[in-house]
Amino acid sequence: MLIAVGLASAFAITSLPAAYATPSGTAVIAEVYGGGGNSGATLVRDFVELGNAGSAAYDLSGYSVQYLPGSPSASSQWQVTALSGAVAPGGRYLVAEAAGTGGTTALPAPDATGSVAMSATSGTIALVSGTAALSCKTAADCAAESRIVDLVGYGSAVVREGSGPVTGASNTASVARGSSLADTDDNAADLTAGTPSPVNSAGQTPGSGDGDGGGGGGGDPTTPGTVRVHDIQGTTRLSPLNGQSVTRVPGLVTGVRTSGSKGYWIQDPSADADPRTSEGVFVYTGSADPAVAVGDSVLVSGKVSEYYPSSTSQSLTEITGPTATVLSGGNALPTALTLDPASVPDAYAPTAGGGSIDALALEPAVYAQDFYESAEGMRVTFADARVVGATTAYDELWVTVKPDESPSARGGTLYSSYDQPNTGRLKVMALDTAAAFPTANVGDELSGTTTGPLDYSTYGGYNVQATALGTLVDNGLEREVTRRQKGDELAVATYNVENLDALDEQEKFDRLAEGVAVNLSSPDVVALEEIQDDTGATSDGTVTSEATLKRFTDAIRAAGGPRYQWRYIAPAENQDGGEPGGNIRQVFLFNPKRVSFTDRAGGDATTATGVVKTRKGARLTYSPGRIDPAGDAWDNSRKPLVGEFVFHGETVFVIANHFTSKGGDQPLHGRYQPPARSSETQRQAQAAEVNTFVKSLLAADKNAKAVVLGDLNDFEFSPTVTTLTDGKVLKPLITTLPAAQRYTYVYDGNAQTLDHILTSPAVTRFDYDVVHINAEFADQASDHDPQIVRIDVAKCR
Template sequence: MSATVSSRRAVHLLSAVALAATSLMAQASTSGVVISQVYGGGGNSGATYTHDFIELFNAGSAAVSLNGWSVQYSSATGSSWQKTDLGNVLLQPGQYYLVQQAQGAGGSTPLPTADATGTVAMSGTAGKVALVSSTSLLSSTASSGPTIIDYVGYGSTANASEGSPTPPPSNTAAVIRLLAGCTDTDNNNANFVAGAPTPRNTASALNACNSSGSGGTGGGTTTPTAVKIYDIQGSGSTSPLVNTNVITSGVVTKVNNNGFYLQDPIGDGNALTSDGILVFTSTAPTVAVGNLVQVSGKVTEFNVGSASNALSLAHTVTELTAPTVTVQGSGQSILPTPLTLPVSTDAELERVEGMLVTINSQLTVSQNYFQGRFGQVTLSANGRMETPTNRFRPGASALTLAEQNALSRLLLDDGTTLQNPNPTPYFAADNTLRAGDTVDTVTGVIDYGLSTTTTDGLADYKIHPTQAVSFTRANVRTAEPDAVGGNIKVASANVLNFFTTFTSGSTAAGASGQGCTLGGAVSASNCRGADNLAEFNRQRAKIVESLSAINADVVGLMEIQNNVPNTSGSGTNADTAVLNLVAALNAKVGDSTYAVAPAPAGTTGTDAIRVALIYKPGKLGLSGTALSDTDAVNNRPPLAQTFAAANGEKFSVIVNHFKSKGSCPSSASDPNADQGDLQGCWNEQRKLQAQRLRTFASTVQANSGSTDVIIIGDLNAYAQEDPIEELTSHGYVDQIARFNSFGYSYVFDGAAGRLDHAITTPSLSTKVTRAIEWHINADEPSVIDYNTEFKQPACAACGPDYYSASPYRSSDHDPVVVGLSLLKSVNGTPGRDNLTGTAGDDVINGGEGSDTITTGAGQDVLVYTSLRDGLDTVTDFTPGSDRIDLSALLASLGIDPAQAMAASHVRLVNSSAGVQVQLDTDGSAGPAVPRALIVLRGVTASQLQSSRDLGL
């Protein structure tokens, strides 16, 4: 890769680089002895050699005395050790030392003459071996300590190792250190291979490690090789000079708290090699950006994740460790290399690892969950990333989208490894950065690192900015959800572990020493929500703000405490938590506005969390008792309740919380294990729950006498996954999909999708006016939530507490809101009628003839489709509540509703009987005489608003 430097500095830089390549030598280490070979299959079935053995090797440049040393062995998962003392030998550079161990019953070939003999029977597949500068037995499995010279964990089940364990040996294979013992990067997995055992002793030929090879433990004594940064990086995913002591130089482009980035000022012009590298200092470096420095250090490939993390293992970071740094100049600069996302392969980012780059195309914030915790934000090209199985059925298309997502995203880091940075980076003046916001330019250094809190989680390429990053608020907060129409509003809300019993064992009621029930066991460790009363009050305030703004008539709740009777038999009200929430909600919106729909006794399951239903008794009545399905497939039983509107219309709500995708089965053969199809773990369980839900819904329909059912809740399955297909392929209608092709309620690994659903029976689908998600949670950073840990003042060094009693980040899932038009139809005859509506919401169509209409209570709609539908008298029309629908009539006459009032097609004329709604077929421009269609008794024209009351 080539870099660009200002021409006036080029001559100075070239001479400085030449000087840097020759002026510094590596310093010797105290010991270079390593364990170079381990074989535990001696004498086993199929083995050639009769004995187990351990081989040592001096990879350094000075002789080392083994007097008073020992080799020690422990089983793969054990913590006790057995030892074999070594002889009083001065081991020369490049010399091997053979320790013979126990003999087995098989094998045909004895070992070469051993330099030391023990009786330890070692495992042929997995174990731990330590080289110790003492004859005292080790007392722990720690892989480092004051007396441990080298340590090898071999086989995949070894519970300790340097880095990760070696590949597994066998009866016919030993684990052998690379380069005949010269490779040592302190990672057993990277430094050893399994191969045919080749025992060597002190009489074997010497194998001194040269200056371009790898030193032993502690670095060995090698002369550093003068190389350019791009030669260290090479064109592959790992350095060709790994574990080599080198000397190089370049310009400092970025300094963080434990290292700095160095870039060759000229570059090699090869797009396949990076010109930059990380110099890991472990403590704050003393260099500054723009310094020209010379570095002597060891080339290392660092795995940012765990030994089992395939992503991080495939993307180790090339770095220089244990560096000696000399500043040779200052005031230098490197022009950043242009970079465009998405890349075609992630090798493109490997080729600029450690380099200063600039991205001059718009990127979108796709995830901000770790913004407060680690100062990082996931950015993506071409807009937000969508969860693949939210758009496609599991299969090739979904996998292709997953690959595209991976090539489109980049982590924006804050340039340090510090946790809970103060201040939190990238916040706007309103103390947030929302997913969906955009940035047009980012300049910084490319690195690779974890994007989650777990070492086996997702890892990605990242950029450490060297210039201030400016975001545009492209995804604006809203104070309330968009209108969904209809006369009934149904919502679902995941309240993210709303517990009235805290993790401290205290409760919202002031009790102490309490616990939460999980599977029949009661313990404070089972509680999942607030840690204490202060956090609880903050949590509840946010939830109340969100629910009051939604203002739904029915709300299904998920992740609320399951206050089931405890094991002592004293018991608690199963609705304690939901009653507490409703009391707080009513304190804000009005006494008795909401009530709890009681769950049937003993049907809330044995999980620590449950589902619940709350509703407005002033708007809806309970029709029959609630139902719950306690079938064994449901770890959190669904809850159903039929509601009746004031007009007599009925519908049923079933709230659900399916099995989550986490805590995978231990066996890969389990049908609920991750199948690699992007649906995660427990998909088979969720399919069974969906199938059972269909049966339960049929029961609910039969009991209610109405086919109108809406299924809401957190189904823990994205829109195109099998559990949703189990419903939609059997006639159920996905309402979010009807109104939004990219609906989402949750963000995971930078991709947005919907786990929270509104799915209806076909009969109710025709009455759904709109279904939406209100994006108050998934798009917000978690640092603004109710928790107090990792924030000031609890953590003085952490960032500020950005909490506010607002709906934003009241949960991690977005609420779903659905409008239903449940209107009672009241129809007249072709003649004169006296029509009376119900106490609820009605659609009244008097038909032909002069009718007298009394709408009754509720919000009523008067429909007119023909000029023959008048002259009607409405006795109790209420402006702002009732409405006249002229849309079909105007359409039949070819009149544009938007122009009907302005062109005088529709006129409001006051009379002694009340305001007349008149219709003029040709408006003010023609000779037709207006005719009165409706008289609204007791109403004047000034009380009416054309858009509100006439839909015009």
């Protein structure tokens, strides 16, 4: 047991106390070498050697050796190598760690293998009872850690035993105890520097028995080198060999990609015993077509690299600038790892207080993202998977390998809270570019087995690059048609029409028009989001949308709908976000045969509408008008459009919104956990503005009937919606539906709510519906589903 002697100074790290333990008469750390494969080294790998000075075997089951840098920072983590077996009395036990690119001599066959790249000159090694990573980073804290059996600090290590660390370690020198394995718990006194002399449990030394990988193979191009794929992948998200060259890494080619990011995957069929270390890796050939085929046995040389698809994504471990020797072809591939509810954990990802999880030791039995990372590049397989994200224009779809995880009403996977991101979702693409990719809708099935290497990209995270794709089973998902409103019901809808402008093809107008006239059954009022100006995404000073709206309303009429009129406020050029030059805005369409619009002139891009209290209740100063367009909350974003409508003699205020996008938020699957949702700050400010405006309506008339609707770009459980409803001035109608029906959008296989309709307290008699016609389908008119509320205005008193 380690105890501390003396007091720790708060002023200088050199004043920290040494760590002492009851001297061990059994298992100790006998030798430490971190210079393997470095310049001048003879041995190709780092190693830790244990010894047993006792008279009985020392069982190492469940034990580990752990490494900490000599001068640990706040982000430094102990790196863990699990052990098994035992140290015989008077015997030795050899733990092989990371290989370098130099050296000529292999270690004798190790008793345990890790992938820790130890420093040659300074560090700390601990023998630990357990495999959970230590957290102590000072001698004092490690002195209180009862799991530490023995500890050696070398070079200038902060964490050490006794008067100081043992000195003299280098690329060519290890630090070792004497033959008696004496332990007085003073590293400087107990160990000395000398020529590395690794011994395994069989008593073998370098050259006396089978080595750890062929000793580099000399110059023979058909002999594997000392580095294996699991050495490259390591036990964290980052390779311990990142930036280093590797030579003749053996593996079987399991998949070849000849388009996009060209390259191939190799997998070592001889796996190590550590579930954290993947046996597969991507070999990136760049623009060159890979000169290998699936089933080839190859030796690959190149440079290990961590490729970050984006600044917030996790990385993909690769071998770049490769050369390969094909030893044979047509070999049987390694058995694929099964992905199913039993293998994929329910917890999503470890957390690091919003920081990077790159350096955390993987826990594949605990976290789904760790599980997938531990299989990065390996062959995986799943069977009979439900499609939860429709086929895209990029020939990809989403499935779930967990059929019972958060099912939506129509076959998708529901995203219902930040802490339930749904771990069974995976994106699927095909490596066979000659075969047609299946066109799938949500709720369809990939029947049979889908198999291929597990990859990672910025778009969606982990994905399967299928070499064998299941057969598509069409489960017949149909587009919904909502009922027509009754004569005494005011029907108000919202629909994001995805950057519609007058230059679009007629087919797009016709598809969107059918959604309004047929699927929404011709609402009385439709709030449109993403109507662009008449020249689309061209910065030419045009801000009007008359031609766009004429084409759209003509198409609605041709589809059997009414002759709609429209109202909007034209934005100032490039002040409302969206595509540059597009000048997207919200627009009211209304059926003048059913509802009238109250026009009050004066509203423009920069003038705010207000609320006036009258004897007949509240009214707007400008209709149509904008809510506080000069406010900071609306910088580079769409300003809410407010209109005053009259239906059967009753005034109804409609507020159309398109809050700022979620662009800039960190992804669910990224390296920062939990992910930051930076865009949420502006949406909360926007929600507060709308909430304040609704409160002004209710202050003027507590029975004011208000409908707040549109694309809020946030979830029903988000702080944005909480802010919008503050004071219970608005009711989010999405929460009135059964939980499995609460979605308007599908992103990365998650069915979620971004579009909303909310109503003021006076709206007591209503019928609400999300009309699923787009988000679940490969063939979409828009990426959003519209929704509608039918209000019995006369009975809302």
